[in-house]
Amino acid sequence: MSARLQPLFDIAELCARKSLTHAILCPGSRCAPLTLAFARHPGIHTRTISDERSAGFIALGMAQHTKLPTVLVCTSGTAAYNFAPAIAEAYFSETPLLVFTADRPAEWIAQQDGQTIHQPGLYGQHVKKTFQLPQDYDHADSMWAINRIVNEAINLSLQVPQGPVHINAPFREPLYPAKDETIAYSEDVRVMEAHPAGSALTEEQKRVISTTWPAFNNVLIVSGQQHDDTNCVSSLNNFFSTHNVPIVGDIICNLHAIEKVVRHADLFLGQSSAAVKKTLQPDLLITIGQSVISKNLKLFLRDYAPKTHWHIQPAGVVADSFKSVTQVFHASPTSFFNFLSTLQFPDTFKQQKQNNYNKFWEVEERRALRTLDEFFPQKEIAELEVVNEVIKQLPPDANLHLANSMSVRYANFIGLTASQKDIHVFANRGTSGIDGCTSTAVGHALASARPNVLITGDLAFFYDRNAFWHNYPLPNLRVVLLNNHGGIIFKIIDGPGTVPEADEYFVTQQKLNAKKLCEEFGFEHLKLDNKRKVKNLLKDFFEPDGQTKVLELESDSTLNKALFDHLKQKINKSYEL
DSSP: TTTTTTTHHHHHHHHHHOOOOOEOOOOOOOHHHHHHHHHOOOTTTEEEOHHHHHHHHHHHHHHHOOOOOOOEEOOOOGGGGGHHHHHHHHHHTOOEEEEEEEOOOOGGGTTTTTTTOHHHTTTTSSSSSSEEEOOOOOSSHHHHHHHHHHHHHHHHHHHHHHHEEEEEEHHHHOOOOOOTTTOOTTTTOOOOOOOOOSSSSOOOHHHHHHHHGOOOOOOOEEHHHHHOOOOHHHHHHHHHHHHOEEEEEEEEGTTTTTTTTTOOHHHHHOOOHHHHHHHHHSSSEEEEEEEOOHHHHHHHOOOTTTSSEEEEEESSSSOOOOOOOEEEEEEOOOHHHHHTTTTOOOOOHHHHHHHHHHHHHHHHHHHHHHHHHOOOOSSSSHHHHHHHHHTTTTTTTTTTEEEEEEHHHHHHHHHHHHHHGGGEEEOOOOOOTTTTHHHHHHHHHHHOOOEEEEOOOOHHHHHHHGGSSSSSSOOEEEEEEESSSSOOOOHTTTTGGGSSIIIIIOOOOOOOOSSHHHHHHHOEEEEOGGGGGHHHHHHHHHHOSSSSSEEEEEEEEEEEHHHHHHHHHHHHTTTTO
């Protein structure tokens, strides 16, 4: 065994001892010591992905599923730059990644040696920290430093707010063990445990809340994106039953298990009058989670601002999306709402005011539900109706992945019901890019036995086709492809749809469909070209028969826009009755 490479091999052992079980390795020679260390370790499941851009998002999806850092390894040079989009998404979505970029020794950078760029600090502010391993690792101090750095990097990636950490690793040749050498792992690898800070409310926080709480009548809770959390759902359920406070949440907030959650604010806030919005204005806004999808909700909360805005998160810098934050409580939402459930309104009159305020939100939510019930089915098949049917028929234990642009907006208009409580929703809304939506879903499918259903548009799908360029089967992946041959969102949002350059420079019309791609990768291609086929095709689509399947609807963007506008017009007319 090569004693010189032993500290590098022990990196894999340390990762395994800290419960990291998945590694994505990208091909290359400079990263050989790490590639061999992880590939041969019995406790780590390794896969190789040739396209680093896709590999980064696949690692992201795995980390979302395991809630632990995925190890990500690449060779030196521009390969490392291709991780950048996924790393940025991981940073803003607070997903832990442990990113190793192999490098040449410092004296060879900018000396016209192959595959060399300036790698330290490569990802800028989009990682929690960048570390540099020693480039001469046979000294005792270097061995100690390597162990310390990797320990610290893993602990930092898991520290709230979680996120990606970068370790740049310069390696000298020889990069490979000799032919007759074996790789072994040290038995005495040091593990540095980090115990997280408590997320419970402090006594001082409780005092502030309990003395301030009685002053508010119209209290509103808004949740941004968060992963499924049964404890949070339970605490919010108890809180609602105690105080009758409306809870508003997009589909990506994973609160659909709460029976009374307001799921369709995006639909009715875009059409309701100023008078209606005034009745919905809170005097205390309580927010949790990350970003919201709905622009209508954002504009409502900015235009009808609360007197007081409390934001709840365990740690980190707070985003002031609605321009109204007045107090930040660094605690878990579960701890916060469990405590609020112990507080009571001081008199029945105050309780009645809050009940009336909740009823205003319930009336608007029922209006949206009634409109949706009356709207479907339509005569012609279009994207919105397909999304409606797919969501209604999702397997009960599925992961639902929503690509950016129109896919996530369609799904948010439809919503999930409380009966679909075991469905978990994921979307790359940290940066809201289309570039890695498919790869992220693939990462989940590789790391989880659950059914994974991706709803995506054609630009996002074809842009990320290398998500499938590997040797690993995906029997639990189902892709719903809404192919309108361009970026329909640019015909829907204000601005680009009215300029003469719209089709070429914004919508970016394209002629592809998924049939050849499915043939290339051995997937089953289901073409949805007739409304009568929907029921049978969806039955085949969701059948767990070990096949990767793509259900494709090729449709006209004009029809899709008309249907989308028609739904908004229908709810608008409901206010005229």
